[in-house]
Amino acid sequence: MTTTKVLLIGASRGLGLALAQEWARDGRHVVATVRGSGRTPLHDLADADAGSDGGPEPGRIEIETVDVTEPAQVTALRDRLADRTFDLLFVNAGVTNQPEGTVAETSTEEFTRVMVTNALSPLRVIETLQDLVAPGGTIGVMSSGQGSVANNERGGHEVYRGSKAALNTFMRSYAARHEGERRALVLMAPGWVSTDLGGPGARLSIDESIPNVVRTLDALRDKPGLHYVDYLGRTVAW
Secondary structure, three states, X not given: OOOOEXXXXXXXXXXXXXXXXXXXXXXXXXXXXXXXXXXXXXXXHHOOOOOHHHOOOOOOEEEEEOOOOOXXXXXXXXXXXXXXXXXXXXXXXXXXXXXXXXXXXXXXXXHHHHHHHHHHHXXXXXXXXXXXXXXXXXXXXXXXXXXXXXXXXXOOOHHHHHHHHHHHHHHHHHHXXXXXXXXXXXXXXXXXXXXXXXXXXXXXXXXXXXHHHHHHHHHHOOOOEEEEEEOOOOEOOO
């Protein structure tokens, strides 16, 4: 069954923006969020004329505002959407640490910022918004192959890796608490994609990753339980 109504958290640029475009172009209705009141590329996408440069039809994308690190804003978003039901909730919001370095070289402030944004906040969002998702729908989170402990044989990106590994563990706990429910739960590893976060040396373009991410999420609909997969639907080792 195809997902038709999507709530996408974190879509102002990069992979989130590409997801919003892909879903809208495919005929889905997307409520997508940005942080803050400034204009973003998502606003340009939402304003695109039907058929112009492959843009979605007008009205396919609605824009909401939320900072996932502010619980009161997440609650306010839920209240604004209280009468809506979505087939898919997908939490994309995330950051990397600057500057890169080992865990020991990272300031406590920067470590906290990355962990709160990448691990704590997605679970707060899911706990707060889960009732907006249809009983047979999907809840997904943008994880990373770097969140795999088993596959970490080269090191590097230590704080980012740790935040995604923590996210994976928290989602596994969430899944255990919701065992027996019909919803599919997905930790998505999109591949190393060329974005502001992924950097110019990334192996994949957005066009190589995102359409496959969407197809994989569609394929997992109606398959309850937690799935840690990459953009091609391959299981990632924990």
